[in-house]
Amino acid sequence: MSDEQTSTDAFAEAVRRVTAATDDDAIAAVIARAGGGVVTGVTGRPGAGKSTLIAALSERGGSIVAAGPLLEVHGVDAPDAPAPVLDQDVLLHVVAREITAADRALLAARGSAPTLTVVGRPDLPFRPSVPDRSGSANAAPVRGDDLDAIVRWWEAARIEARRRRHRVLCGDLEIVAAARPATRAAVETFLRDPVVMSVRGSR
Numbered sequence: 001m002s003d004e005q006t007s008t009d010a011f012a013e014a015v016r017r018v019t020a021a022t023d024d025d026a027i028a029a030v031i032a033r034a035g036g037g038v039v040t041g042v043t044g045r046p047g048a049g050k051s052t053l054i055a056a057l058s059e060r061g062g063s064i065v066a067a068g069p070l071l072e073v074h075g076v077d078a079p080d081a082p083a084p085v086l087d088q089d090v091l092l093h094v095v096a097r098e099i100t101a102a103d104r105a106l107l108a109a110r111g112s113a114p115t116l117t118v119v120g121r122p123d124l125p126f127r128p129s130v131p132d133r134s135g136s137a138n139a140a141p142v143r144g145d146d147l148d149a150i151v152r153w154w155e156a157a158r159i160e161a162r163r164r165r166h167r168v169l170c171g172d173l174e175i176v177a178a179a180r181p182a183t184r185a186a187v188e189t190f191l192r193d194p195v196v197m198s199v200r201g202s203r
């Protein structure tokens with residue numbers, strides 16, 4: 001078993017203990033929010049190739065499809081659509097022909113949340129060379145027809161996404177418990193658990 005899996009199992013066990021120790025609906029609600037499958041979003045300007053990528057990944061099957069929803073998200077550089085919500089665990093951002101200011105704004109908005117730039121319609125000429133001033137630490141673009149490379153990146157991103165969810169859960173539990181004296185002790189015990197402290201310390 002990998003170290004990552006051992007740590008995930010130990011964290012899940014700590015969450016089970018705090019759930020059992022509190023019997024508090026507010027705590028249960030925060031924990032339920034942190035559960036569920038990995039949500040992968042696919043963004044991109046209109047016509048960039050989002051649906052094509054989703055169809056190819058769905059046809060390929062495997063972990064990325066089994067782990068949770070794969071959602072097409074509209075609204076990048078689309079004046080008539082509402083601004084996109086970018087809270088997915090993992091994001092594949094499809095660009096076509098070039099990386100525009102709207103693409104860069106999205107990548108910057110994701111900050112350090114796992115985000116891969118995918119070149120849609122990859123048979124078309126692609127001009128990636130506009131200087132990148134977004135300051136984001138995203139990986140280099142990958143061709144949309146290189147599904148193996150996309151899935152390899154996604155496998156690593158899913159681990160990071162799980163860590164992020166765990167960190168958010170710890171923060172949310174702390175906030176909820178601060179206002180609820182009856183549950184504070186159980187949450188403080190949870191937060192002092194070495195596996196929980198190591199999750200919170202990892203960046």
Ligand SMILES: Nc1nc2c(ncn2[C@@H]2O[C@H](COP(=O)(O)OP(=O)(O)OP(=O)(O)O)[C@@H](O)[C@H]2O)c(=O)[nH]1
Nearest residue numbers: 044045046047048049050051052053121122123124
């Ligand atoms: N040249 C080229 N065209 C493609 C390729 N894949 C898709 N297209 C075409 O590009 C257009 C947009 O593809 P979609 O996958 O529907 O793009 P989308 O981002 O989902 O589009 P919207 O949902 O309308 O924003 C369609 O007309 C496709 O037929 C490709 O690999 N090469």
Ligand SMILES: [Mg+2]
Nearest residue numbers: 050051052072
């Ligand atoms: Mg589409």
